[in-house]
Amino acid sequence: MVPADTAAANELLAVRAAELYYEENKTQDEIGAILRVTRWKVGRLLAQARERGIIRIEIVHPRARRLALERELTARFALNDAVVVPAPSDDVELQSRVAEAAADYLVSHRPVPRLLGVSWGRTLHQVAEALPVGWSTGVNVVQINGGVSLSKRPGNAASTAVMIAQKAGGQATLLPTPAILERLETKRAIEGDRTVSGVVQMARGASAYLYSAGVADTSSVHVDSGYLTPADISRLVERGAVGDVIGRYITADGTIADPELDARTLGLGLEELRASSTSILVIGGEPKHAVARAIVTHGLCSVLVTDEHTARALLGHPDDTHDHDLATTVPREDAS
Amino acid sequence: MVPADTAAANELLAVRAAELYYEENKTQDEIGAILRVTRWKVGRLLAQARERGIIRIEIVHPRARRLALERELTARFALNDAVVVPAPSDDVELQSRVAEAAADYLVSHRPVPRLLGVSWGRTLHQVAEALPVGWSTGVNVVQINGGVSLSKRPGNAASTAVMIAQKAGGQATLLPTPAILERLETKRAIEGDRTVSGVVQMARGASAYLYSAGVADTSSVHVDSGYLTPADISRLVERGAVGDVIGRYITADGTIADPELDARTLGLGLEELRASSTSILVIGGEPKHAVARAIVTHGLCSVLVTDEHTARALLGHPDDTHDHDLATTVPREDAS
């Protein structure tokens, strides 16, 4: 090992070089003159400084992305694509940034889907709102799971699909049925109806899907809408449900939590989602980590749009927030 | 004004370009290919991004400095030099970083002083400790104001001067008298003593001075050492004293707060300090802002070593801590 002296002296030099280069915009040559080293050494000092994390470059913008995490996610989970936005401290802000990112993704995604299958919920509604008018031309939209019109929340199932379609100058086809039926026979009957089966059939043929997921707890829209009772949720949680994907509750293993309930759930099946070449999952926020993991690890989505905390949780990374433990290194060097 | 659309679209493009350039290390040419613009436009986007503060480059290192502030300080207060260190949250840490910076400055300062006049106190002692052994060769040190040997604190006046001299292989000349005498006659008598007057004479001939300053409150070393009582301090404060420089209490106007007291204070005078071409003030921490301002605005120091908060306070800058108000700008742009 080289004498510690030299290493420390170099570190200090590197700091000085970095200051002159990045804060004073001097050329490496000029810096060399000041620090009395050759310009090549200055270049090397700067390289070292970057490596060791002495120089921290950050892109501060609400629309910035975390490309490194995106790359890791696509690699690890065999995704076609991933979008990771930096997480603001505020949770509401986080949701809208993720939604915005999803909108951006949709706008620039090629090939443009001929027919887009969408689910509904708070997240999806935000995505719809974030889409600019004229985001595309002639994209038709089909609803892929049963929806609510009785929702108290602004933006029910129908309006989400309609808004997305309208803004692209396309038509929306709705699935005007409950999400979950009380009795299997009723579900079968409705499913048998020509109009309904036609929509489901159309949904199966969509060239891309855009959906979010819910958490298995009483804050779920399913409870709000009256499709499920808090007791139903408790039962699902007991069976290991972590959340729902297009109305179907799954466990951490990516399997249906309650087949009987699932049979009464109307709309596209998980297998169709899995088989699709473009299924875009939009999901963010701490409570949804578990569902996100279930979906992503079991191939239910091909594109993931999320926030950086969720991304890190999925990858099993510590949520370090840039602590390159520099404050601890307080070197001391000799006179020159 | 250009359509807001274009501006927003460019901002987003700039963000994407910045990500690819700084996080992914792509060349501007490659980025151009990805974003479908020419490489010159990429260059301009990056320049914009830097200007607007979308890209934040920070040098995170305990020994980093704030060159921009240093430049401003030297310009505003006609200093020969300034050293500003980034302020850590911890106050103890701050003191030691400022001291370290002062030591660094002393080590690399040219011309090397033949004889260095030093004051004493907590700060100066830390500077002495931070100096590396052999920081220079043959620098002699002379104490410029009366000191304490009775101090309870580690590192009294004598040891500070001695340590600085020893580490440079030079000799220390001490001023072994009280800082402030009770009676004017006693002060005159001591001053008349050949040994004492010799030292003061020597101090006047120092080629550089290194000193700190104290706050006018009861935490002062002068109170601790028994030279002043809390009542004395109260009286000084009433007269507008903000702190002491080499034992002499001054007001915000840079004048002696209490001439009678000052006459009983032994050591170098303020005018000698002001006249010196190299008088290095080492000062940091919120409580000392007022003294620092008094010293700096009245030409008592030619070199200032401090922390960034003090620097900003002196310059009247808001202590913004990098808030380029970006989080508020949430643009929206059209499809391409």
Add this chain to the structure above:
DNA sequence: TGCGGTTGTGCTCACATGAGCAGACGGTCG
């Protein structure tokens, strides 16, 4: 419609920079 003024564009050219390489240095081990 025509016309300055302003803004944005693609380019040339000179300069700044990183990759790669031969030699120097300094320590280790036979």
Add this chain to the structure above:
DNA sequence: CGACCGTCTGCTCATGTGAGCACAACCGCA
């Protein structure tokens, strides 16, 4: 003591990048 090895140094050369410039597009204004 000298051969060896890893590291650091200063260099050449190819490439990346910013300044400056001419021109095009577009604005308001007559």
